[in-house]
Amino acid sequence: MRVVIALGGNALLRRGEAMTADTQRRNARIAAEAIAPLAAEHEIVITHGNGPQVGLLALQGAAYKPEEAYPLDVLGAETEGMIGYMLEQELGNLLPFEQPLATLLTMVEVDADDSGFQNPTKFVGPVYDQAEADRIRTEKGWAFKQDGEKWRRVVASPVPKRIFEIRPVRWLLEQRTIVICAGGGGIPTMYEKGANRKLVGVEAVIDKDLCSELLARELNADLLIMATDAEAVCLDWGKPSQKAIHRARPDDLTQFSFPAGSMGPKVDAACHFARSGNRTAAIGSLTDIGGLVRGERGTIINSGFAALSWH
DSSP, rough: EEEEEEEOOOHHHHHSSOHHHHHHHHHHHHHHHHHHGTTTTSSEEEOOOOOOHHHHHHHHHHHHHHGGOOOOHHHHHHHHHHHHHHHHHHHHHHSSSOOOEEEEEEEEOOOTOOOOTTSEEEEEEEEEEEHHHHHHHHHHHOOOETTEEEEEEEEEEEEEEEEEEEHHHHHHHTTOOEEEEEEGGGEEEEEOOOOTTOOEEOOOOOOOHHHHHHHHTTTTTTTTEESSSSSSSSSSSSSOOEEEEEEEOOOHHTSSOOTTTTTTHHHHHHHHHHHHTTTTEEEEEEEGGGHHHTTTSSSSEEESSSOOOOO
């Protein structure tokens, strides 16, 4: 099968962990150990989140000279290189020497008139208590929203329209290369209005799950996996009544509501992919990737299932 695996930013840098290079490398190694066994039988494309990482870089830049801080598109490119490098190296340490790997910086087009610019929703950076979030909001003019019991910065998250490097990704797959691309939803870009059609960067972070779904469709993938820090899509998350969905049709999931900043985009992306050509999407834990591929673990979504079932 051709499998697109989307690694959540929190799967690579878990909530509450120190945002250090050593921590990220350790988590990259865990991801590589989960993915490497699939390489012998499947074509693999890996995408990843970058919310914690790009937020940290933005914070570091603002601490240097706020008026000279690097824009989010440049920070997105930096995180694609950093995370891709770690994943590529850790996979290379586990796979046969002759297995080719490649990390591809990936530009993605968005619409300047996208409504996402009017309502920032994408979490980036570390978590803060409310008092600290209020202080930074006053100092830097950043927008914040509540994320669980803490607060995090939010930025615009426009819908991805086109992946510019899709042809090189196809070429690499034809050579049996494991490709790491579209990190953090890709580098947000758009064409300036006017006759010259000049491509420029955008101050935004594209949702990784929506971009991964677009990538999977354009690659005609058989399976889209969204690996996160949750074992499955659950109702009443964190409550005594919590229960996990195992198999579902896209239409089954429309009756439920999921958080916009976390599970919601994953469910939306999975349903969109499952509807396109009767394909399969899976949502679950990074450590359960093998079970997700076999359809045994996590939440599996396909239009052909008979009915909703539970774990």
